[in-house]
Amino acid sequence: MVESHSEETAAHEVYGEVCWQRFLRPRHAGPPPAGLESVCGQARGRADDSEVWLWLSRQPRKAWFQAHGSPWIIAAADLAAEAWQAGEKRLSAATLASRLDAPPDVMDAFLTVEDAWHSALKILD
Amino acid sequence: MNEPIYLDYAATTPVDPLVAEAMAGCLTRDGCFANPASAHRPGREARRRVEAARVAVAELLGAEPREMVFTSGATESNNLAIAGAARFHRRRGGHLITSRTEHKAVIDVFRRLEADGFEVSWLTPAESGIVDPAQVAEAIRDDTVLISLMHVNNETGVIQDIAAIAEITRAQGVLLHVDAAQSVGKLPIRLQEWPVDLLSLSAHKFYGPKGVGALFLRRRPRARVEAMMLGGGHERGLRSGTLATHQIVGMGEAARLAIRDMGADRERILALRGKLEARLLAMPGVRLNGDPERRVAGTVNLGFDGVHGEALVAALDPYLAVSSGSACTSASAEPSYVLRALGRSDAQAESSLRLSLGRFTTEAEVDRAADCIEQAVSRLRALSPRSLGDSEPTPLSG
Numbered sequence A: 001m002v003e004s005h006s007e008e009t010a011a012h013e014v015y016g017e018v019c020w021q022r023f024l025r026p027r028h029a030g031p032p033p034a035g036l037e038s039v040c041g042q043a044r045g046r047a048d049d050s051e052v053w054l055w056l057s058r059q060p061r062k063a064w065f066q067a068h069g070s071p072w073i074i075a076a077a078d079l080a081a082e083a084w085q086a087g088e089k090r091l092s093a094a095t096l097a098s099r100l101d102a103p104p105d106v107m108d109a110f111l112t113v114e115d116a117w118h119s120a121l122k123i124l125d
Numbered sequence B: 001m002n003e004p005i006y007l008d009y010a011a012t013t014p015v016d017p018l019v020a021e022a023m024a025g026c027l028t029r030d031g032c033f034a035n036p037a038s039a040h041r042p043g044r045e046a047r048r049r050v051e052a053a054r055v056a057v058a059e060l061l062g063a064e065p066r067e068m069v070f071t072s073g074a075t076e077s078n079n080l081a082i083a084g085a086a087r088f089h090r091r092r093g094g095h096l097i098t099s100r101t102e103h104k105a106v107i108d109v110f111r112r113l114e115a116d117g118f119e120v121s122w123l124t125p126a127e128s129g130i131v132d133p134a135q136v137a138e139a140i141r142d143d144t145v146l147i148s149l150m151h152v153n154n155e156t157g158v159i160q161d162i163a164a165i166a167e168i169t170r171a172q173g174v175l176l177h178v179d180a181a182q183s184v185g186k187l188p189i190r191l192q193e194w195p196v197d198l199l200s201l202s203a204h205k206f207y208g209p210k211g212v213g214a215l216f217l218r219r220r221p222r223a224r225v226e227a228m229m230l231g232g233g234h235e236r237g238l239r240s241g242t243l244a245t246h247q248i249v250g251m252g253e254a255a256r257l258a259i260r261d262m263g264a265d266r267e268r269i270l271a272l273r274g275k276l277e278a279r280l281l282a283m284p285g286v287r288l289n290g291d292p293e294r295r296v297a298g299t300v301n302l303g304f305d306g307v308h309g310e311a312l313v314a315a316l317d318p319y320l321a322v323s324s325g326s327a328c329t330s331a332s333a334e335p336s337y338v339l340r341a342l343g344r345s346d347a348q349a350e351s352s353l354r355l356s357l358g359r360f361t362t363e364a365e366v367d368r369a370a371d372c373i374e375q376a377v378s379r380l381r382a383l384s385p386r387s388l389g390d391s392e393p394t395p396l397s398g
């Protein structure tokens, strides 16, 4: 209930520095600019009340995301977009979790992003 | 990092410096530390201070000092009042009434009584959070012994019409208990006019210390309860245990300050809340939870459409100490059962915030809090694929 702030730790400690910085300042947020939409593979991942959209384009090699969810999912989506732009072809939930230094119980967020990544790639191919 | 702005006065308040001073006088060897039950002179002095506190707390409620029993807080008072009265009157009947939006310290007592064979009617308030006195009248049966309803809701600040409900329960010969933890010291309580039988309060909600409170038990007609804390027979046998002089004296001082400052505090806090509320409600997709008019001065509960609850709480955490519409910040937190009972969806309940202002809140704090919330909400909405006001996922091919 509302009274208890059961977590004594500050938010940036709960989510860890890497996730926290991306949550505050994601670099790839927003849908692609109008002209590029058509060349994108766009896909959505969903889990419970969370949702992520990912747009991947080959030419130019770019990526964008939008997300409705916890700081984990927002940070993971941003990281996934960055990974694509850096030329990575495979991305797993486990990789996202380890790059964000996440505890095991938030795996759902990463599986959702992984899901969107795979669907977007399939559409691109 | 700067301390976050404290807008969680409904959870607890800081002790007023004058209260702290009065308490400090009751702790050490050079102070009034003796056991108030002792017959010697220092004991009698402690007793005198405890009784002066009893007078102040009674005056705050319009009650007689003899009607006050000191406890460890509203949780204990609720337990003693509800379980104590239900058990005392067991032979008269086994039907009890309460609402779905009570504090856990009431709900869980009724759940236990249900497990013990009592039958409980759970009233659902209107969407505004208000329980219609007619609902209460309808729920009363021949075997109803006790009704418990809160005066002010801790999440929404909504005020129940206790005077009207008390008229009904008195006419029907049913006991009425009121959890007034969120109203004492903030709203006038008129127990000489309202036929309420039992009333709970906690000192830390009105600038007194944590861990002390009181239960009002009416003398005429006499409200009877079965004691739960047994021992030395303190507090007329209703609550044994050495009286915590410093705590009680602190609560007495807080009551005196409340009597003196309640009106002025209320005006000032209402103006600040009005400002905060006006700014936040001017944003699109922001909803007030609870009745807009019948609300205690300090509290405002707002729902932010299209914003994820966990992300909102996290984004505000460095700047504001506020309470969210879910139990805690962990992913598995349950959405507020109070907002759910008022018809909000899980997602709406989770993306709600309770902001509560108090005696030490400043205009600068309110301005800054509004800035922080506006920024966090706009940023999260810009990130979100969901359109405003649409809490369902948006369809998308692929």
Ligand SMILES: Cc1ncc(COP(=O)(O)O)c(C=O)c1O
Residues within 6 Å of the ligand: A003, B010, B011, B072, B073, B074, B075, B076, B103, B105, B150, B152, B153, B154, B179, B180, B181, B182, B202, B204, B211, B213
């Ligand atoms: C309405 C209500 N009742 C009861 C309580 C319990 O008070 P305490 O924790 O001081 O026993 C609270 C405070 O959390 C409250 O807001």
